[in-house]
Amino acid sequence: MNTxxxxxxxxxxGGAAGLSAAVTLARSLRSVIVVDAGEPRNAPATSAHNVxxxxxxxxxxxxxAGRREAHHYGADIRCDPAVAARRADDGFEVDLANGGTITARRLLLATGVIDELPDVPGVREFWGTSVLHCAYCHGWEVRGQPIGVLGTSTLSVHQALLFRQLSDDVTLFCHRMPDPSDEASVQLAALDIQVVHGIVDRLRGEDDVLRAxxxxxxxxxxxxALTVAPRFMARAxxxxxxxxxxxEHPLGAFIAxxxxxxxxxxxxxxxGNVSDLGAMIAAATGAGVTTAAAINADLVAEDAGDAVRARAEPFPAAKGDIRDDSSAR
Ligand SMILES: Cc1cc2nc3c(=O)[nH]c(=O)nc-3n(C[C@H](O)[C@H](O)[C@H](O)COP(=O)(O)OP(=O)(O)OC[C@H]3O[C@@H](n4cnc5c(N)ncnc54)[C@H](O)[C@@H]3O)c2cc1C
Structure with a gap:
């Protein structure tokens, strides 16, 4: 076999995608190393939902818990950013920030995305607590409350409609988005979504609580609460x-x-998110398992080919030996 x-x-x-892949591969007795910088995308949030x-x-x-499970099956986990990768003779070499290079036959990138936030003072401060992007992740937590939507593109109208499902007090701040189309304006009015024109200067909070x-x-x-539409940029x-x-994607950029x-x-x-910008935790977990199974199948095929060649190689030499022996008699 390849050694x-x-x-x-x-x-x-080592987020949801990487760790679930590690469990699946390690349970197939693959030697696995997970290299993780320890900055999962949802770290600013205090709770994870739809899990x-x-x-x-x-x-x-x-x-x-995912790390413990991967470790239990034998995955090696390093808390260290990977800073460089290159192809090597029979796989890949990856350099780690704190020194050292690891080698592997296959590389799985589960590095997630960076959420590029709108450049409005206060957005970063409240990101993940009362500045939100996903109605499914944290919409329930702000149900029934006054919710603003920061308009940055025509997709902001869709966001306003999604959050209107959760509250009857939704305001769309047009900010830097194009004016809503006639059709969108009719929908917004029919659902009593207030539309405020003008540029948002900042968010105001008190005692770590968003107010205005x-x-x-x-x-x-x-x-x-304020919902925003970050640009999702694959960490690639x-x-x-x-x-x-x-x-490129209307919401950002990803690895196809x-x-x-x-x-x-x-x-x-x-x-995970690096290749699927919309993946929530459950989808990232599922993608990790699916991809791990596909990688294992790829390695199984390679190992089988190596085994066939290893078995085949000695025979021509042995036949030659026998022929030589008989001609000598
Ligand atoms: C504020 C917020 C709240 C959210 N809440 C929810 C929720 O409630 N429910 C839900 O289902 N989804 C939620 N999500 C979405 C969720 O975060 C993603 O679905 C999930 O994180 C995707 O998992 P992932 O493994 O693809 O990426 P990540 O979880 O982002 O993990 C990627 C990991 O790779 C590491 N990494 C990156 N580059 C390198 C490198 N070069 N070397 C080593 N390590 C590296 C990172 O540090 C990180 O640990 C939320 C997102 C945000 C932004």
């Missing part, structure tokens, strides 16, 4: 170093894969 690389699979990123059987748990505790949106003309609008430095290119997580670069796979 040149220290590990069968190096997983870069069956772990509903409302802490994002950090969820991943701590302040417009650049000084007017304040009291709200308890390593992929680009290996020669890969990102695929086939349904099993295979990228355009042979031997490199991707799962």
């Amino acid at each position: 040149g690389s220290a590990h069968d699979v190096a997983i870069i990123g 069956l059987a772990r509903e409302g748990g802490s994002p950090r505790e969820l991943l701590a 949106v302040v417009l650049d003309d000084g007017h304040e609008h009291l709200i308890d 430095d390593l992929y680009q170093q290996l020669g890969g290119a990102l695929t 894969t086939d349904p099993l997580g295979r990228t355009e670069i042979p031997g490199v796979w991707a799962a």
Whole structure:
């Protein structure tokens, strides 16, 4: 079998996607190393929702449990950012920030995304608590409250409609979005969604609690929560170093894969938010398992080919020996 690389699979990123892939691969007796910088995307949030059987748990505790499970099956977990990746003779080499290089036959990128937030003072401060982006993740927690929607594109109208399902007090701040179309305006009016024109200057809070949106003309609008539409940018430095290119999307940019997580670069796979911008935790977890199974199948095929060649190689030499012996008699 192939023994040149220290590990069968190096997983870069130990969030929901990377850790679930690690469990699946380690349970197939693959040698797995997970390299994780420890900055999951939902870290600013205090709770994670739509996670069956772990509903409302802490994002950090969820991943701590995932690490324990992966470790239990033999995965090696390093808390260290990966800073460089290159192809090696029979796989890949990955350099770690704190020194050292790991080698693996296959690379799984589960590095997630960076949420590029709108440049409005206060947005970053309240991000993940009362500045939200996903009606499914934290909409229930702000149900019935005054909710603002920061308009940055025509998709903001959709966000306003989604949050209107959760509250009858929704205000769309047009801010930097184009004026709503006639059709959108009719829908917004029919659902009693207030539309406020003008640029949002900042958010105002007190005692770490969001209180109001302040417009650049000084007017304040009291709200308890604000929804925004970040740009989701795949963390793909390593992929680009290996020669890969990102695929643009109206919401950001991602690594394109086939349904099993295979990228355009042979031997490199991707799962979770890095390749699916809309994946919530359950979807990222599922993608990790699916991609891990596909990687294992790929390695099984390679191992079988190696085994066939290893068995076949001695026979020509042995036949030669016999022929030589008989001609000597
Ligand atoms: C504020 C907020 C709240 C959310 N709440 C919910 C919720 O309640 N329910 C829900 O289902 N979804 C929620 N989500 C979405 C959820 O965060 C994602 O679905 C999930 O994190 C995707 O998992 P992932 O493994 O793809 O990426 P991540 O969880 O982001 O994990 C990626 C990991 O890779 C690491 N990494 C990146 N680059 C490197 C590198 N070069 N070397 C080593 N490690 C690296 C990162 O540090 C990180 O630990 C929320 C998102 C946000 C922003």
